[in-house]
Amino acid sequence: MRFPGYNACVSLDEKALRSLVTLLEEEDPASLALVRRKILGVGAAIIPYLDELRPAATPEMAIRLESVAGELRFQDLRRDFVRLSLAKLPDLEDGAILISRFGFADVDGAVYRDWLDKVAAAVSADMPSDAGIGESVRRLSNHLFQSLGFAGNETRYYDADNSYLSRVIDTRRGIPVTLTVLMLLLARRLRLPLYGVGTPGHFLAGFKEGGSALFVDCFRGGQLMTLPEVKRMLVRNGYEWRPELGKPVSSRDILARMLRNLISIYQKTGAADRAERLSTLVEIVLTGHDTEPQ
Numbered sequence: 001m002r003f004p005g006y007n008a009c010v011s012l013d014e015k016a017l018r019s020l021v022t023l024l025e026e027e028d029p030a031s032l033a034l035v036r037r038k039i040l041g042v043g044a045a046i047i048p049y050l051d052e053l054r055p056a057a058t059p060e061m062a063i064r065l066e067s068v069a070g071e072l073r074f075q076d077l078r079r080d081f082v083r084l085s086l087a088k089l090p091d092l093e094d095g096a097i098l099i100s101r102f103g104f105a106d107v108d109g110a111v112y113r114d115w116l117d118k119v120a121a122a123v124s125a126d127m128p129s130d131a132g133i134g135e136s137v138r139r140l141s142n143h144l145f146q147s148l149g150f151a152g153n154e155t156r157y158y159d160a161d162n163s164y165l166s167r168v169i170d171t172r173r174g175i176p177v178t179l180t181v182l183m184l185l186l187a188r189r190l191r192l193p194l195y196g197v198g199t200p201g202h203f204l205a206g207f208k209e210g211g212s213a214l215f216v217d218c219f220r221g222g223q224l225m226t227l228p229e230v231k232r233m234l235v236r237n238g239y240e241w242r243p244e245l246g247k248p249v250s251s252r253d254i255l256a257r258m259l260r261n262l263i264s265i266y267q268k269t270g271a272a273d274r275a276e277r278l279s280t281l282v283e284i285v286l287t288g289h290d291t292e293p294q
Contacts, residue, residue, distance in 0.1 A: 078281070099281075151221060206246070
């Protein structure tokens with residue numbers, strides 16, 4: 001089989017890219033597998049040509065085009081996760097936006113960063129210059145959960161959208177970890193020393209005031225909690241309290257937790273392929289290495 005203009009070491013011109021994509025119509029399984037490998041070797045540059053053919057394609061061809069485009073996008077995403085995870089402390093905001101790209105390939109991170117900037121600026125404009133940490137956190141919490149109406153999605157808790165930061169911002173509904181991440185990203189812009197606290201079955205934001213630890217339950221409208229109240233909540237929910245549960249968790253662990261939530265959701269809904277890809281991303285986040293061939 002001949003692949004017009006194909007050379008693994010050079011870029012293909014527009015005509016050669018289109019010719020290569022049309023070869024996905026091959027019926028012979030071995031030939032089709034070879035075509036897929038060649039296309040994947042070209043990389044993301046060929047995606048526009050895959051998309052171009054889809055409207056007029058037969059149903060079977062459309063499935064092939066979408067499958068290859070999805071694999072190419074995931075290749076790119078994996079590379080971005082590797083770059084993110086090489087840092088000693090992966091950036092939480094960058095990671096949350098990358099996770100959103102897994103679910104929604106066309107997510108524009110700049111749009112959501114701009115939204116975060118504007119919300120933080122609005123909170124800052126209303127903040128007294130002498131406000132302490134407690135007052136500052138309360139004002140941020142009030143703006144986020146009262147003025148803007150963010151809340152826990154109790155009726156559709158296991159909807160995958162709740163685990164994508166972009167969708168949480170769009171819908172103003174989320175689960176504990178994504179709502180807490182949202183608050184942490186705003187707190188960072190306001191230079192407030194909040195941190196994530198990962199407890200079994202729940203996730204909180206924490207901060208210190210006057211030497212005492214306080215916590216914000218972002219799933220329950222920004223409710224402030226003391227350490228004894230957090231302990232009682234865990235015991236009430238059937239978990240044993242351990243001192244390490246009240247300590248800050250790293251951005252790496254937060255991102256891994258967000259990904260694992262999605263894995264659980266997709267496993268329950270029968271989307272095994274998506275769960276498998278997310279497992280690859282968890283491994284990358286935790287180790288900084290991509291062990292799968294690309």
